[in-house]
Amino acid sequence: MKSSVSVLIYLLPVPLIIFSLLIGPSEQFGLRDFSYALYAFFSTPNHLSNIELARLELMQNIIVNVRMPRVFLTFLVGAALASSGNTLQALFRNPLVDSYVLGISSGAALGAALALLTGWLPVQVSAFLFGILAVCMTYGFAQQRYEKSSVVVILLSGMIVSGLFIAGLSIVQYLSDPYKLQAIVQWTMGNLHQATWEKVEQAVLPIALSLLGMYGMRWRLNLLALGQLEAQAVGVDPRRDQFLLVLFVTLATSSSVAVAGIISLYGLFVPHVVRMLIGPDNAKTVPANIFLGGSFLLIIDNLSRTFSTFEIPIGIFTMLLGAPLFLYLIRRYRMNWA
Amino acid sequence: MTAEFFGLFRCIFLLTFMGLVCAACTPVHVPSDQANTVQIDVTDRYGNRVQLQKPAQRIVCLFEASADDLYMLGAGSALVGIPAKIYSAPDLYHAYSILDRRIAQKQIATPSNWEASTNIESVVALQPDLVVVNAGQTDVIKVLQKMQIPVYAVMSENLQQTRKELHDLGALTGRSERARQLLQFIDAEIAAMNAKKHNTTQQKTVYYGWSGGRIFSTSGIDSMPNTVMTLAGARNVVTTSIDQPNVNPEKLLEWNPDVILLWNSRPEQIYERPELKTLSAVQHRQVYNLRPTFLFNPHTPKILLAANQLQHWLSGSVDVHQDAAHDMQRILSEFYGATHAAQFIHMAQSKE
Amino acid sequence: MVMSTISIQQVNFAYQKKTVLHDIQLEFQSNCFSVLLGRNGSGKSTLFNLMAGIYPLQSGQILFDGQPLAKLKGKQRAVQLGFLAQSHRSIFNFKVLDVVLTGRAAFSGYAPSQIDRDQAYEALRMLEIEHLQDRDYTTLSGGERQLVMIARILTQNPKVILLDEPTNHLDVYYQAFLMQKLHELSRRGYTIVAIMHDPNLAFLYADEFFFIKDSQIIRAQDKAQAAEADFLAQVYDLPFQQAYVGTHKIVMPKRREISE
Numbered sequence: 010m011k012s013s014v015s016v017l018i019y020l021l022p023v024p025l026i027i028f029s030l031l032i033g034p035s036e037q038f039g040l041r042d043f044s045y046a047l048y049a050f051f052s053t054p055n056h057l058s059n060i061e062l063a064r065l066e067l068m069q070n071i072i073v074n075v076r077m078p079r080v081f082l083t084f085l086v087g088a089a090l091a092s093s094g095n096t097l098q099a100l101f102r103n104p105l106v107d108s109y110v111l112g113i114s115s116g117a118a119l120g121a122a123l124a125l126l127t128g129w130l131p132v133q134v135s136a137f138l139f140g141i142l143a144v145c146m147t148y149g150f151a152q153q154r155y156e157k158s159s160v161v162v163i164l165l166s167g168m169i170v171s172g173l174f175i176a177g178l179s180i181v182q183y184l185s186d187p188y189k190l191q192a193i194v195q196w197t198m199g200n201l202h203q204a205t206w207e208k209v210e211q212a213v214l215p216i217a218l219s220l221l222g223m224y225g226m227r228w229r230l231n232l233l234a235l236g237q238l239e240a241q242a243v244g245v246d247p248r249r250d251q252f253l254l255v256l257f258v259t260l261a262t263s264s265s266v267a268v269a270g271i272i273s274l275y276g277l278f279v280p281h282v283v284r285m286l287i288g289p290d291n292a293k294t295v296p297a298n299i300f301l302g303g304s305f306l307l308i309i310d311n312l313s314r315t316f317s318t319f320e321i322p323i324g325i326f327t328m329l330l331g332a333p334l335f336l337y338l339i340r341r342y343r344m345n346w347a
Numbered sequence: 348m349t350a351e352f353f354g355l356f357r358c359i360f361l362l363t364f365m366g367l368v369c370a371a372c373t374p375v376h377v378p379s380d381q382a383n384t385v386q387i388d389v390t391d392r393y394g395n396r397v398q399l400q401k402p403a404q405r406i407v408c409l410f411e412a413s414a415d416d417l418y419m420l421g422a423g424s425a426l427v428g429i430p431a432k433i434y435s436a437p438d439l440y441h442a443y444s445i446l447d448r449r450i451a452q453k454q455i456a457t458p459s460n461w462e463a464s465t466n467i468e469s470v471v472a473l474q475p476d477l478v479v480v481n482a483g484q485t486d487v488i489k490v491l492q493k494m495q496i497p498v499y500a501v502m503s504e505n506l507q508q509t510r511k512e513l514h515d516l517g518a519l520t521g522r523s524e525r526a527r528q529l530l531q532f533i534d535a536e537i538a539a540m541n542a543k544k545h546n547t548t549q550q551k552t553v554y555y556g557w558s559g560g561r562i563f564s565t566s567g568i569d570s571m572p573n574t575v576m577t578l579a580g581a582r583n584v585v586t587t588s589i590d591q592p593n594v595n596p597e598k599l600l601e602w603n604p605d606v607i608l609l610w611n612s613r614p615e616q617i618y619e620r621p622e623l624k625t626l627s628a629v630q631h632r633q634v635y636n637l638r639p640t641f642l643f644n645p646h647t648p649k650i651l652l653a654a655n656q657l658q659h660w661l662s663g664s665v666d667v668h669q670d671a672a673h674d675m676q677r678i679l680s681e682f683y684g685a686t687h688a689a690q691f692i693h694m695a696q697s698k699e
Numbered sequence: 700m701v702m703s704t705i706s707i708q709q710v711n712f713a714y715q716k717k718t719v720l721h722d723i724q725l726e727f728q729s730n731c732f733s734v735l736l737g738r739n740g741s742g743k744s745t746l747f748n749l750m751a752g753i754y755p756l757q758s759g760q761i762l763f764d765g766q767p768l769a770k771l772k773g774k775q776r777a778v779q780l781g782f783l784a785q786s787h788r789s790i791f792n793f794k795v796l797d798v799v800l801t802g803r804a805a806f807s808g809y810a811p812s813q814i815d816r817d818q819a820y821e822a823l824r825m826l827e828i829e830h831l832q833d834r835d836y837t838t839l840s841g842g843e844r845q846l847v848m849i850a851r852i853l854t855q856n857p858k859v860i861l862l863d864e865p866t867n868h869l870d871v872y873y874q875a876f877l878m879q880k881l882h883e884l885s886r887r888g889y890t891i892v893a894i895m896h897d898p899n900l901a902f903l904y905a906d907e908f909f910f911i912k913d914s915q916i917i918r919a920q921d922k923a924q925a926a927e928a929d930f931l932a933q934v935y936d937l938p939f940q941q942a943y944v945g946t947h948k949i950v951m952p953k954r955r956e957i958s959e
Contacts, residue, residue: 033597067600067625074622075596102790186432188558195592202593203563206621228810232801234791238784239848241753243855244777244805289791292810320593 014286018297021304022084029080029311030072038068046072079204082212083310084303086201086269087279089216089261091302092223092295094276095283096258099234099291100251101160108262108276111167111255115174116143117266122181122193132196133211133267139174140263144255146170160237199270199324201310208268219261220299226254230291272306272324278335279305285338389499389515392508393482397497402521403477407470409459411439412503412646413479416513418446419529419648419682422520428473431457442641445690446683471496477519503646506574513648529648532681536651537578540658544580551661553581554604554628557592558611558640563599564592571645572608578654581606581661596622604628606661609636610643635660639695642679652678704728705750705859705890710759712745719745721914723759727892727907729858732885734901735894737911738935743894746911747863750892751782763859777805781852782861787844792835795847799823799832802854815854822853826880842873849880860884862893866900878904899949902926910934926950 031043038046046068057065093108101110109115120139124132151166182190229250232240240247262276282305283297306327313326387399407428408414414430417423423446433439434453444451458469465487470478471494478491482500491498499519503509510530517526555572556562566572569588576583584602585591600623607617607628614634623629635657637643643653652675659671672692679688705727712720720742727733737743748754750761752768761768763779771779781802789798799822803815823829826846831839836847845865852860862881866874882904885891895901901908908925910917912934919925926948928939938953 034595035597035601037601063625070622070625071597071600074620074624075600099791104790191592192559192561200593202595225809228807229804231793231797232804234793235789235798235801236787238753239787239801239851240804241751242782242784242852243802244773244780244857246772284791289793290797314595319587319591320595322593 015293015297018283018286018301018304022300022307025304025307026080026084029307030076032311032315033071033076034315034317035071038064043068043072074206078206078209079201079310079314080307082204082209082268083201083307085209085212085216086265086272087275087306088220088299088303089265090272090276090306091279091283091298092220093258093262095280095291095294095298096223096230096254097276098280099230100254101164102234102236103160103164104281106164106277107274108258108265109171109271109273110164111147111259112143112170112174113140113259113262114266114271115171115178116140117263118197118271119174119178119181121196121267121270122178122185125192125196126181126185126189133208136267137263140266141259143170143174144259146173148255195322197271198322199272201269201323202314202320204268212264212268215260215264219257219264222253222257223261224295224299226250226257227292227295230254230295234289234291270322270324272327274331275302275306275327278331281335282338387518387521389518391482391500391515392502392511393500395488395492395498395500397477397499397515397519399477399497399519403475403497403519405473405475406477406479406520407458407473407475408479409465409470409484410479410481410501410503412509412644413501413512413516414443415644415647415649416516417520418443420513420517420520420522420525422516422522423447425520426455427475428456428458428470430459433457438639438641441694442639442691445687445694467491479516505571506650509646509648509650529682533648533651536655536678540578540580540654543658543662551581551605552584552602553579553606553608553657553661554584554599554602555608556610556612556617560612560616561592562609562612562616563594563596564590565594566590571650572610575608575645575650575653575657578651579657579661581657596620599623600625605633606657607634608657609634611638611640612636633660639698642675642691642695648682649678704764705892706760706762706765707746707750708760708762710746710749710756710761712742712749712754712757714745718914720749723916725909725916727859727890729890730885730888731907732882732891732905733893733907733909734905735892735909735911736896736898736901736934739896741911742914743911744863747782747861747894751780751784751861752776774805777855777857779857780859780861781855781857783845783848783852783863783865785863785867787848789836792837794832795823795828795834795836795839796832798836798847799851799854802851805855818854818856819850822850825853826850841868842870842877845869845873845877846880849877853884857889859890859892862891864894864896866895866897874900898926898931902948902950 027047030047031040033043046065049065050069090108094106097106097108097110098104117136117140120135120137121132123139124130124135129135130138147163147167147170150169151163182193185193232243232245233247233250233254237247265272279302280294280298283294283301287293287297306323309326309330310323312330313321313323386401388396390396404425405427406417406422406425408417408426409428409430411430411432414426414433417426426447429450433443433450434457440450447455449455456469456473458473459465465480465484467487467490470491475496478496478498479501480487480491480498482488482502488498488500499515501512503512510533513529514526517523553576555565555576557564557566565585567585567587567589568583570590573583584604603626605628607626609617614636617623617634618629628634637653637656643649643656645653655674655678656671659667659674664670676688676692679691682688683691705725707723707725710720710723711718723746735743735746745754749756750768756769763771768776768780796819799819800811800815802822803811803818807815820829820832823832826849828843828846828850831843831847836844839847865877865881869877878900881891881893885906893905908919908922910919910925917934919930924930926941928941928950931939931950939950940953941948941950943949
């Protein structure tokens, strides 16, 4: 059963992406029209009237400039969040952490709010930088001489840093006039609907590098997931690996938050789903999180954008859809930890 | 011995506490001068009755659109308190500096941060005889009323409200004649625009983008931008009554509005986007920007100016820019007088 | 097998102004199963942590084959030293084989090779637990888990194996099984140092004995004296009695009769 599920996970993305390009909220054009438009990229049809040509151009424009960046961005962000969540859960040996536990989401939200209020930097850059700042602060506060309970200290430190940044965010919101306030709140709810090629370009490099890095260290994650002492016991100093992995997670998550806002809980439950389906061996779960993380968010986003003309922020959808799914899986499968 | 002392202490403390509670519960009786006759009596749309013996001389106005109305009525000199954003927003500061030298020199007090936050002590310290405040600030209204300070609540959410508030403010400042003049002018302009509407062949569609570059956020049919469109004889592409803060670009492409109306956003933001290149509004360069926003504030009678300009842009006539500029000058002169109107137009042009 | 001795020289350690170890001077020989005994709180665990490199040294030296531990990093350290901390629980239900494979982490870079897998199988076989290799680690009993962790250390093939109270939480079967295996390993050339608190088990299987009391080492003159009741009474602050089973001496605490 496990191997067939794995195969499914790895085969899903490409057909899903193609399918996602063909569906949308359009009322004029349906699935067949867009399939024809997609086909028309490869073999240019002749003998088309002006009207038909205009229609074709419109549909192709939608596919290339509206849907493609959105589909790619969604996949990237989903893969980044799921992989980060998986890595942190292994690193901290705690199944309850998600990719935002180090304070990244609060930091990035404050960065974005500051940028929206004062315009000192582009919103994405500001969010990204503040996300990284938050993680640095978390680690700075958590420095200890003896490593015994460092996981607890890091998580506590992350909570404190989060609290600090949220306080800062509240101050910024307080000082903003109603229009800017609205913009800030909108931003934090998650916004994949403003996906542009520009955003894809900004996010693809840090996310791809991080995913590659996490993939390269997937065997090491098994060791780190056993514990700090257990790593030292076989002669490996876990701190260097921890630092690298946290760096990758921070890059990936900060980039995601910068371009897509805060998508809650996604990085928490997708790694669990993956573990339930194919077991806890990180050598297998890391690539599975990349593929399934991307695909699943893409499915959710497809639903959110075809459901109605009125777009609901994706952060809400992940909770509404993810929570019942997760509950179902909890009942069905044995929980994969002691 | 100490036990007895504490027992006594507790008694005294309890009695004092209960005395304070009783004092707080009794309503405050401020003797009112019932002998004088009330000359001005208006009721705002929330049922608050505002009674003045004579026209207001010291007005604290905490709603920027109402301050604007007061200047149009010629009662601006009675203002002793204005909203802080008149100083902090550069566009507003320039505009109001033209209207009132005191504002240029920042001499008028600002007892509020923005429409939702008011420092009541500062308001009272200015000894106003009338306070104009946003109807959403119910706490502030209650406190001021308790202190027997006349409070007029405004919202200006649609044209009808704006008209009533203009009329009431005129009464409260003793400028009823001027208010009547303005209202007549407003009616005349609307009639003129209606007449023009029937001359055009088909109704055009307009898409409105929110301020500050949020071009994928738009307003529904219950909004003021929608009023601008209907006054100008156009139709909103959006059919829902609620606003849509997240518009999928595909939807915009499908709606394909004839004209895109922006509010303080650069049209380049629309023209530059590759996914919008098939829009007819982009191909025919029909993206227009209403700026500076002060001149078109929909919470004031200047909503007419916005509708007027839009109607010119929709007409697609050869002299569209000249006609629009001419009308802008005419309408602004009616509201503020020719000198100020010219200064405003100069301000708008210098910021291009 | 190359010999490796551990030399502990003039080590003092204090934790929050309280001296935990005072002037410790010890040598553990290779090809030898050494045991460190003492009461709770005597400093055994601190000494273990210092030897394993978990705590940083405050004064003195700990040399492995003449090299200070702090200078050994990565693969060099993995080759010298492997240790087993006290009872271990895993959050994730890895397969036993996966757990054992992680022992090769210092050598295998970022992915295990066939050599690594062979080492893992070999380690499982040496400890007679190859039948457990596909089981979930979290479903094993305490004794089985302990053996898996030792198998992990064996894949690393270090010269020194340090164990902190390895027979805790084990049933009698696994206690005996484990001590037997450790004895066999010492004969194969490993240097085994275990911290224990059961003197009998130690005397049954181990070669050298060291005692800690009140932050200091107490030496016995020879093995015979180490098993003397008087000597043990001094170490444990408890009256002991002894008896013989065949030629082997066992010791027991003396039970105090409750006076009426």
